Amino acid sequence: MKEEQNSNLSFGPEASRSTHQHETSLPSHSWSLEMLLRRLRAIEVKRDDKLASVLDAVGEFGTFQWRLVALTFIPYVLLSFFMFSDSFVLTSQRPYCNTSWILKVGPNLSVAEQLNLTLPRAPNGSFLTCLMYIPVPWDLDSIVHFGLNYTETCRYGWIYPYAKRRSLINEFDLVCGNEPNKENMQTVFLAGVLTGSLFFGFLSDKIGRYPVFLMSMAGLLVFGFGTAFVNTFYQYLFFRFTAAQAAVGYVISSVSLVMEWLVDEHRAHAIILQHCFLALGIIFLSGAATRVFHWRLVFLLAGAPMFPIISNIWVVRESPRWLMVKGKVDKVKKVLCYAAEVNKMDIPLNLLNELQVSGKKVKKVSILDFYTNQHLLKVVLVMACVWFVISYIYFTMNLKLKDCGIETYLRQIIPGILEVPARLYCILLLENLGRKCSLFVNLILSTISCFFLLFLPQELKSTKLLMLVLGHFNMAASVTVLFIYTCELLPTVLRSTGLGMVSLASSAGAITALAVYNHIKTQLPIFFCCLSCIVALCFSSLVPETGNQPFRDSIEYSSSNQRESIDSKRKSQDVAPEMLTEESMSDIRIDQVAKNTILNAMPLTFAVDQVAKDTIFNEMPLKSEESGFSDTDLKEPSNAGEEPSPDP
Known part of the structure; x- marks a missing residue:
């Protein structure tokens, strides 16, 4: 029997030689x-x-999944308005001291004549923006004949006679020593991301993905849309800080909710589409913000669509995986039956009966398990280091676009246009190489781009711009791959908390990039990018591959x-x-x-x-x-x- 089978399969020296030829x-x-x-x-x-088998019976990607995906993806377009609008609402305006006192003696003066009589000039002939002549009780002819000689700082505020748009600058008179630091404003927003990621990540694992999903959407509606109605600049900063917390809470809860409802390759495709919608939102923001005449309209445009979206929240259901690890089997069956009914599918009764909690009692977990469990500790530390590195490089390359003379509008729209094909390119990488190799490929290509930037002379600005564009492309792809990789490495019971912890590292990397770029004007930031890429490659090799593996609960x-x-x-x-x-x-x-x-x-x-x-x-x-x-x-x-x- 064995000899006949071996002869049928043609194994032996001759088969071995032919096999090597085929190889x-x-x-x-x-x-x-x-x-x-x-x-x-x-x-x-x-x-x-067992839950994966039931999800297969519910339907891999039916009507229920389509509605879930659509409802969670559309806010990502609006999310970009809340996250990246600072550069567009802080457009510079040329201020002049308010000298309307002279209109009492010369009510028919034009704006040019008023400025000419009441403002001192700089050596180059332009009007000084933060000084004015001291008012005098003269008539108009005396002022024209003798002129004014003594100056002081602006006593009655400022005017913006040549401003075409209403921005935060001329809304709150952020001029002449009151100018806001854009980097500090970004730091305030990143601080909101940092605190919100830890708080909402912990809360999502504690009370569920669906309640946090609702809370974050309500936060975006109140504090994102409400930014359009602030009365002071400090109120604006507070609303931006709180909107950042709601934004990161929405990202963590929606990612966990969508990935735990989907199966197999649909999970990776969902994250890729989320990031594509976010990139499209940046493009829409760049187009809309440069055409509206008032900064408040930017937040009104972003907040108004949130009302119909949040009114359809009833189509979403809690994650069955989270309910399962919490021991709520009856609720698991209820949400699964609802999804199957929407998909017009039938779940076999024997599959539903197999859904039971493993063990007699549900084991409680906490954030301390990341310290006591060696494997979780290694995963979180490794992924946090990689997140820190990628965030640092991503922001450094974005800031380096300033050195190439790229204006604010192009610095936003160029990355937005690049990120859509970069995210879609990840589909091909993930299906053929897996998570770890895809991350390796993008990090290696980013390292090559950084080395070119390090040694290219300053005269070759077009070549440096090309390297920055290619590096940004690979970094955008790395972010998407790393997001999928991190979600699959973390167990369901602590997935949102783990995402919040790595988001802390991401925020820290962005803040570090801002600090290094503002204080070091040499090539050291790019050298740190090269070194960081190599460190990220070493760290990412320490975690296992997760492609095509079911979630661990x-x-x-x-x-x-x-x-x-x-x-x-x-x-x-x-x-x-x-x-x-x-x-x-x-x-x-x-x-x-x-x-x-x-x-x-x-x-x-x-x-x-x-x-x-x-x-x-x-x-x-x-x-x-x-x-x-x-x-x-x-x-x-x-x-x-x-x-x-x-x-x-």
């Missing part, structure tokens, strides 16, 4: 089979995830996950015999022709190690007998639609 001529087959083996390993893990999986990463070679070889079992074939739902294709492709992978190959296929008859396969099953069938006959 040389068709290397892509080995890569494709490796991807298939990885997906089969994911299926084996998914078999124990609890923190107890960490030790087994570490063993899997250590024994990955041995486990990849163990998958080959399992591919021949009828149960594996039914899980991946392929027909008999696909089975024979896998069998024909197997020598391409296992011919590298002759000893390992002989060991595997000497054990194959035993596996076949247990599965119900015979030697005739391993031959190519005459009719692909016929089922293999059992071994007599």
Whole structure:
């Protein structure tokens, strides 16, 4: 029996030589089979995830998922208005002292004549903006004949006779020593992101994704839309700080909610689309903010669509995974049945009955588990370092656009235009390379761009601009890959808290980039970018690959996950015999022709190690007998639609 089977499969020295020839001529087959083996390993893990089976029965991407995605993605366009509008509402205006006192003696004076009589001039002939002549009780003819000689600072405020738009500058007279520092304003916003990420991340794991989702949308509506009605500049800063907290809370809760409702590759596609919508929002902001005549209209345009969006919040349901880890099985069944009803699908009753809490009591977790659990501690520290590095490089490259003479409008719209193809480019990378390799590729390309920027002379501004554009493109792709990677590495029970903690590192990286750029005017910031890219590459190699793996719900999986990463070679070889079992074939739902294709492709992978190959296929008859396969099953069938006959 064994000899006949081995002869049918054509294993031996001659087959080995032919196998090596096929490997040389068709290397892509080995890569494709490796991807298939990885997906089969994911299926084996998914078999124990009862909730994933129910989600498959609900429908991978039906009407319910479409409504969920649409309702959570549209606010991302508006989110860019709340997050990046500071550069457009702080347009510079040329102020002059308010000298309307002279109109009492000369009511028919034009603006030019008024300025000429009441304002001193600079050596170049222009009017001084922060000084005025001291008013005198003379008539107009005396003022014109003798002129005014003594100056003082602006006593009655300022006027902006040549301003075309109403900005914060001329709204709150932020001139002549009262000018706001744009970097400090960005720091205030980033401080809001920093505090909001930790608070809302913890709250999302504590009370649920859906309540935090509602709270953050309400916060954007109140403090984002309400920014248009502030009366002082300090009120504006407070509303921006609070809107930043709501914005990061919305990002964390919506990401967790969407990814835990979707399955397989739809999760990665959802994050990519979210980031594409955010980039489109930056483009819309750049176009709208330069055309509106009043800064308050920017926030009115962003806040008005929030009313119809929040009125349709009833179509969203709580994450079933979060409900499951909290032991709320009845609510899990209720939300799953609602989703299945919307998708017009039926969930088998036996699948719903299998949804039970593992263990007698739900284990409580806290933020301290990131310290006591070694695997979680390693994951959070590694990903926080990578988030810090990518945020630092991203903001440094954006700030470096100033050195190339790019105005504010282009500094916003160029990254926005680049980020849409950068996010879509991630789909191709993730499907072919996985999470870790995709991150490696983008970081390596960013390192190359930084090295070019470091050594290019100042005269080659166009070449430096090209390198900045390419570096920004790779950084945008890195952000998307890292977001997906981080969500999949963290367990459901602490996913939002972990996202909040890495967002702290991201905010710290942005603040560091602002501080370094403002205090160091040499090439040191770019040198730090090169060094940081290398550090990020080293750190990202310490975490395991997560592509096509189901979500982990609890923190107890960490030790087994570490063993899997250590024994990955041995486990990849163990998958080959399992591919021949009828149960594996039914899980991946392929027909008999696909089975024979896998069998024909197997020598391409296992011919590298002759000893390992002989060991595997000497054990194959035993596996076949247990599965119900015979030697005739391993031959190519005459009719692909016929089922293999059992071994007599």
